[in-house]
Amino acid sequence: MNAGLRLPTVLVVDDEVRSQDAMRRTLEEDFVVLTASGADDARTQLERHEVNVILCDQRMPGLTGVVFLKEVRERWPDIVRIVISGYTDSEDIIAGINDAGIYQYILKPWVPDHLLATVRNAAEAQTLQQETARLDLELRTATPVLRQRAAHKLERARRTFGFDRIxxxxxxPMDSVxxxxxxxxxxxxxxxVLGESGTGKELLARAIHYASPRANGAFVVENCAAIPETLLESELFGHKRGAFTGAYEDHIGLFQRADGGTVFLDEIGETSPAFQVRLLRVLQEGEVRPVGATRAVPVDVRVIAATHRDLEQRVREGLFREDLYYRIAGATFxxxxxxxxxxDIEPIARRVVDEVGIELGRPGASLTDEAMACLMGYPWPxxxxxxxxxxAxxxxxxxxxxxxxxxxxQRVLHGQAGLTATASAAALPAxxxxxxxxxxxxxxVLRETLLRHRWNKTRAAKELGLSRVGLRGKMVRFGLEG
Known part of the structure; x- marks a missing residue:
């Protein structure tokens, strides 16, 4: 997330406070999250704030979600509208889905990773749609100067998600990658893209997309481990009305929505052999067949897959298809x-503190040298x-x-203290x-004691039988305080 960019804003409309809180916790790292307990409260929020995506529960006192989202479409047409419901509400949703212009509906109980990915895709779709519309208008009516400005805008968008953002x-070691x-x-x-969870595989995938000729197209994300296999096929390939219980209307999958762009399939190593067969067919034939459909639909997408698994080992164990492995591993990083x-810990930590400080309304936040030393010594599993x-x-x-x-x-300090004590003991001069x-x-001994007491000099000095001044002098002598 770039600290210089405004975070997209999501409005969560739900009359249950616990549901609001759960969705806020899921989304707040990537979005500014506003909440409303009903239609009246939501209207007030929409009049006061620029909202990109609205998540609305179907069952609310007064207006239903679909009826309210129809009003939103009429008054705020640029907002991407998502409705959340149970299977029992689906017929009501389908009856008004076209009038309300609903981008997608999410079934309860929702999965956090799936909800987050859906909202990310919705926000990015809105951004791309608006930017494309602006660029198209400028290019169609443009003087040479305006055409140049449009080209510069596109270049800025590509730089925003470039490799220097990593x-x-x-x-x-990331330089060569x-x-x-x-x-x-x-x-x-x-x-x-291979690597442990939390290493930034999606950031690398986005950088690849925005450095490619497909940068004008959509970049959509799906976590293959986050939702059941039946829903995964529907999300990626779409489904026809009546294809399965709860399929009350045609649904366009992410592959079709990403036509001309990139699909990022995270945790592909968790998929079943049956799903792998369908995915392989899509990649080989360049077309998807929605669940329950009799005809395939051509799609032009680039697939970037990621996993924390050793896929070669899973191929040997018969858990991952060899032909699919070679199809997705055109290039491996x-x-x-x-x-x-x-x-990398120091520059990453300083950037994160800048971003989190802005998000929490505390710009200018920083790390002391002691805190940075602790971060540098912890293994960060x-x-x-x-x-x-x-x-944060x-x-x-x-x-x-x-x-x-x-x-x-305490986890970071104790882990760092144990690591430091072991390393220091091994490094004692022979x-x-x-x-x-x-x-x-x-x-x-000084370093281990300071870490154990969370760098509280008064407590460390007391344990060591030193005055605070005496402890400070030894810290300076041994380079333990910058």
Missing amino acids: ERAAGS CEMAARVARYDLSVL TVPPLRERVG GNIRELRNEL RALALSDSERIEAQSLS SGTLAERLDAIEAM
């Missing part, structure tokens, strides 16, 4: 985990996603705009004078 330090991905982006090859690129959550929590709990070490969680060896041991 934060990293000079000499990072991004360099090779930028070369491949120009060609219409399928791409497979591995995003290394954060623990293998420790140098959850990678960038865990780092972001940690920093720390900033929310901090009393100032500077995140101190003591604001970090030779040297007695004074040099004692200094090394003293530095190790």
Whole structure:
């Protein structure tokens, strides 16, 4: 997420507070989330704020979701409208789905990752539609100057999601990954992105899309592990009315919506062999057959797939089709985990703090040297996603705009302390004078104690039998405080 860009705004309309809170928690990392308990409250929000996407529950006191969304279409036609319902409400929704211009309806109980991906796609579809309409208008009526401006706008959009958006330090292992991905982006090859969860595989996929000739097309995302297989086929390939229970109307799948663009299939390693057969056919024939349809529909998409699994191993185990593996792995890139690129932690952390600070209404937030030292020493099993959550929590709990070490969680401090103590013990000099060896041991004890006490100097000094001034002097001597 770029700190300089306005986050898309989502309005959640639901009369149940718990449902509002659940959707807010799911969406708030990527969107500005507004809430309303009914139609009247929602109208007030729409009159006061610029809203990109509206999520509306079907069953509300007074107006139903579909009836209210029909009004929204008439008064605010640019807003993407999504309705949430149970199967029992589907007939009511279908009866008014065309009049309301509903982008998609989500069945209860909804899955967080699926909800997030749907809203992301809706917001991006709106952005692309508006930008395309503006560019088309300018190009059709343009003077040479206006044509140049339109071209510059398109270039800015491509730079926004470029490879330089992937934060990293000079000499990072990500440099070679991004360099090779930028070369491949120009060609219409399928791409497979490997890496642990939270490493930023989707960021790399977006950069590839926006560096490709398909940059004007849609970039749609589906997490293959987030929804049941039957719904996954419907989401990707679409379905015809009556194809299965609850299919009360034709549904256009993401492959058709991404025609001319890119489909990003996250966690493809979790799919079943039966689904893999259908996906392979789509990739080979360049067409999709919606569930229950008798005819196939041609589509022109580029597929970028990602997984944290070892797909070659799953092929050997018979859990993943070999022919599909070679079809999606036209080019393969591995995003290394954060623990293998420790140098990237500092620039990523500083950027995250900038972004989170703006989101929380605390611009100008920063990290102390002690806090940064703790972040650099922790192995981050959850990678960038865990780092972001940690920093958001720390900033929310901090009393100032500077995140101190003591604001970090015990998990990070204890994990870092254990790691530091083990590493320090292993690194004790095997030779040297007695004074040099004692200094090394003293530095190790000081650092471990400070980390265990969350860099609280008063507590650390008390445990070590030192005055606060004495502790500060030793910290300076051993380079433990910048």
